Amino acid sequence: MDKPLVDHIYTADPSAHVFEGKIYVYPSHDRETDIKFNDNGDQYDMVDYHVLSLEDVGKRPATDHGVALSAQDIPWVSKQTWAPDALQNPHTKKYQLYFPARDKEGIFRIGVATSDKPEGPFKPEPEPIKGSFSIDPCSFVDDDESRSAYLYFGGIWGGQLQCWSQSVDGTMSFDESRSGPQEPSGPNVLALFAKVGKLQPPNLLEFSPPPQDIQILDPKTMKPLLADDHDRRFFEAPWMHKHQGKYYFSYSTGDTHNICYSVGESPLGPFVFGGTILKEEHVTGWTTHHSIVEVPRGKLTGEDEKASGSRWYLFYHDCELSKGVDHLRNVKVREVMYDNDGNISLA
Numbered sequence: 001m002d003k004p005l006v007d008h009i010y011t012a013d014p015s016a017h018v019f020e021g022k023i024y025v026y027p028s029h030d031r032e033t034d035i036k037f038n039d040n041g042d043q044y045d046m047v048d049y050h051v052l053s054l055e056d057v058g059k060r061p062a063t064d065h066g067v068a069l070s071a072q073d074i075p076w077v078s079k080q081t082w083a084p085d086a087l088q089n090p091h092t093k094k095y096q097l098y099f100p101a102r103d104k105e106g107i108f109r110i111g112v113a114t115s116d117k118p119e120g121p122f123k124p125e126p127e128p129i130k131g132s133f134s135i136d137p138c139s140f141v142d143d144d145e146s147r148s149a150y151l152y153f154g155g156i157w158g159g160q161l162q163c164w165s166q167s168v169d170g171t172m173s174f175d176e177s178r179s180g181p182q183e184p185s186g187p188n189v190l191a192l193f194a195k196v197g198k199l200q201p202p203n204l205l206e207f208s209p210p211p212q213d214i215q216i217l218d219p220k221t222m223k224p225l226l227a228d229d230h231d232r233r234f235f236e237a238p239w240m241h242k243h244q245g246k247y248y249f250s251y252s253t254g255d256t257h258n259i260c261y262s263v264g265e266s267p268l269g270p271f272v273f274g275g276t277i278l279k280e281e282h283v284t285g286w287t288t289h290h291s292i293v294e295v296p297r298g299k300l301t302g303e304d305e306k307a308s309g310s311r312w313y314l315f316y317h318d319c320e321l322s323k324g325v326d327h328l329r330n331v332k333v334r335e336v337m338y339d340n341d342g343n344i345s346l347a
């Protein structure tokens with residue numbers, strides 16, 4: 001299973017879901033560029049999205065459904081269509097692709113595009129989501145009675161999260177001078193928080209109320225993680241999934257290349273740090289980004305149709321195909337398991 005899902009294009013940042021009896025993967029579509037590498041991520045100069053699907057998690061290659069959305073068709077976008085995610089709207093049954101990109105002022109915002117089919121093509125809204133900022137949206141629909149939908153987002157350095165601050169009246173302001181590879185640091189200085197906003201039903205095109213901070217607590221002190229704790233602090237790539245009634249918020253630590261998870265009782269947190277699923281030694285290149293998805297056992301897991309229960313998979317990327325070029329990545333998948341206490345590890 002640890003072979004790239006496809007090898008005819010470069011893909012990264014995989015958001016996987018089971019829709020209509022298939023596994024659909026919403027990745028970034030990496031491309032070659034002569035832009036100079038830097039820690040602001042300028043070399044990640046993507047211009048469109050492809051959607052992949054699998055009828056059996058182990059089958060290679062996955063089906064590439066072609067271009068599902070192009071930057072040139074999104075009125076507010078200037079460049080860099082980064083890591084997307086998708087949900088099926090429980091009210092309208094339509095599929096909605098959430099994606100970050102730079103607006104005409106060079107500020108990352110989050111947009112939405114809609115389709116009748118999980119593979120697209122997706123029709124973009126003319127404006128980004130009001131009050132959206134930074135990168136890496138993860139869309140999550142709770143399976144409880146409320147069917148509430150949430151958008152998790154944020155990424156520091158190139159993702160600009162460190163540029164934003166909130167005033168007492170709740171207004172968010174952007175400080176360009178904090179762009180680039182910088183973040184808070186120092187004794188007892190808190191790490192930056194990822195964000196989560198509830199999406200307003202039935203269209204799920206705006207936040208209501210405005211997004212709030214996601215707190216990740218140290219299990220020993222039950223206090224938020226500190227800024228200099230680079231092995232555990234949130235950097236980018238937020239992901240939410242639910243297992244046995246608990247909410248799992250997972251994310252990348254960026255420069256230290258870990259995929260970590262934390263666990264909470266509510267989709268809004270707080271979350272208590274749980275551990276590291278994928279460690280630096282498994283990751284080549286500068287970034288790491290993932291999703292975790294439950295797949296019913298049977299055809300999709302390559303097992304007998306009558307098999308019961310489900311398996312869990314981690315979709316992630318590395319740079320095997322390009323032999324380590326950090327902005328030319330490929331998506332892979334491997335199984336993960338839970339122990340009796342709900343701790344996650346690679347299978």
Ligand code: FUB
Pocket residue numbers: 012013028044082083135136155236237287288289
């Ligand atoms: O693919 C561009 C950016 O790199 C993503 O938005 C981040 O999560 C990182 O993977």
